[in-house]
Amino acid sequence: MESSDAELVTRVLHGEVNAYGALVSRYRDRYARYAVHMLGNREDAEEALQDAFTRAYRSLARCEEPERFGAWLFRILVNRCRTSGARRVRRGRTFVHDEAALMRASQEHPAEQTMWREEIDRALGELNADQREAFLLKYVEELGYDEMSEITGVGVSALKMRVMRACDRLRTLLREVHSA
Amino acid sequence: MPEWGGGRTTLEMIVQELQRPVAFDETFERRVMVRVRRLHAERRSRGWVAIASRITHRPGWAAALAASVVAVVTLGLMRSRPDSARQGGAPLEPVQFVLVAPEAHSVAVVGDFNDWGLNDSALVATNHEGVWSVTAPVPAGVHRYAFLVNGKQWVADPSAPRATDDDFGMPSSALVVEDSTR
Numbered sequence: 272m273e274s275s276d277a278e279l280v281t282r283v284l285h286g287e288v289n290a291y292g293a294l295v296s297r298y299r300d301r302y303a304r305y306a307v308h309m310l311g312n313r314e315d316a317e318e319a320l321q322d323a324f325t326r327a328y329r330s331l332a333r334c335e336e337p338e339r340f341g342a343w344l345f346r347i348l349v350n351r352c353r354t355s356g357a358r359r360v361r362r363g364r365t366f367v368h369d370e371a372a373l374m375r376a377s378q379e380h381p382a383e384q385t386m387w388r389e390e391i392d393r394a395l396g397e398l399n400a401d402q403r404e405a406f407l408l409k410y411v412e413e414l415g416y417d418e419m420s421e422i423t424g425v426g427v428s429a430l431k432m433r434v435m436r437a438c439d440r441l442r443t444l445l446r447e448v449h450s451a
Numbered sequence: 452m453p454e455w456g457g458g459r460t461t462l463e464m465i466v467q468e469l470q471r472p473v474a475f476d477e478t479f480e481r482r483v484m485v486r487v488r489r490l491h492a493e494r495r496s497r498g499w500v501a502i503a504s505r506i507t508h509r510p511g512w513a514a515a516l517a518a519s520v521v522a523v524v525t526l527g528l529m530r531s532r533p534d535s536a537r538q539g540g541a542p543l544e545p546v547q548f549v550l551v552a553p554e555a556h557s558v559a560v561v562g563d564f565n566d567w568g569l570n571d572s573a574l575v576a577t578n579h580e581g582v583w584s585v586t587a588p589v590p591a592g593v594h595r596y597a598f599l600v601n602g603k604q605w606v607a608d609p610s611a612p613r614a615t616d617d618d619f620g621m622p623s624s625a626l627v628v629e630d631s632t633r
Contacts, residue, residue, distance in 0.1 A: 304471075
């Protein structure tokens with residue numbers, strides 16, 4: 272039977288470091304998607320997720336609800352993505368596509384599907400970071416507004432506004448591409 | 452491009468595409484666990500002396516250049532440090548790390564003195580025609596370190612003693628930084 276998060280956290284805190292590997296394995300792919308979409312490229316996303324896992328390990332004793340380790344880790348990841356995104360803006364780096372995903376898509380789907388994916392990535396990159404974060408949390412990760420508020424530290428009203436603006440902007444951008 | 456509309460809203464089509472699984476390569480978990488095990492070991496054995504291999508001044512650029520991948524650690528190149536330069540009670544001493552790696556696209560130094568590169572703390576080396584170097588203050592004492600080539604390849608310093616606790620799957624080297632005030 273698969274160990275619960277709380278059981279694994281307890282084992283890690285008692286010195287069984289390998290138990291942490293099970294937590295990494297459990298949440299790696301689930302959170303890779305958010306990091307890649309938020310940061311727009313695989314390299315930065317991997318780094319952000321690695322940092323999140325390492326920071327979580329270092330602070331594990333401060334995880335007050337071990338049964339909710341995943342939510343706690345996700346909050347750390349959201350912060351790491353914010354930091355990484357801000358640093359990228361300071362460096363003046365442009366938003367780039369998830370090339371690996373595009374490569375996979377081109378192998379698995381027709382060319383039109385790949386173009387569609389490229390357009391979505393480009394449109395996501397056009398959103399400001401706050402709107403992109405809110406949109407991804409709400410619609411891709413399917414979180415409720417209360418949970419989003421807990422993770423981001425932003426009020427529910429503000430989050431709803433960000434989501435609404437993100438949706439409007441995405442619709443506009445993708446319609447423009449489509450009608451061009 | 453998928454049919455626009457066709458009973459589904461634009462938003463639904465976007466979300467469906469973005470909810471496709473994303474997976475990192477199979478080395479991701481291993482890389483995370485290398486960091487975690489190092490942190491675990493450091494917590495467990497603060498004050499350890501197991502890798503205490505003494506490294507003395509090594510001016511060997513010529514010898515370094517003779518090998519395809521050779522690293523040299525040169526200690527005490529810059530003795531003029533402010534008295535206040537200390538970390539964790541230990542005085543900081545300038546250490547130059549050099550790696551000859553003509554094929555590399557990037558080289559950084561990670562070690563227990565910079566939390567193994569966490570929080571962007573890796574020391575980024577500068578390329579001089581294939582000879583990568585960086586000088587940084589390191590607390591006096593015994594350390595472990597490695598070169599991170601191209602962001603992923605973990606390379607021990609071939610010219611330095613290997614750390615004895617390489618059981619995390621990644622090689623690392625031993626470094627003794629002397630206190631120049633003594």
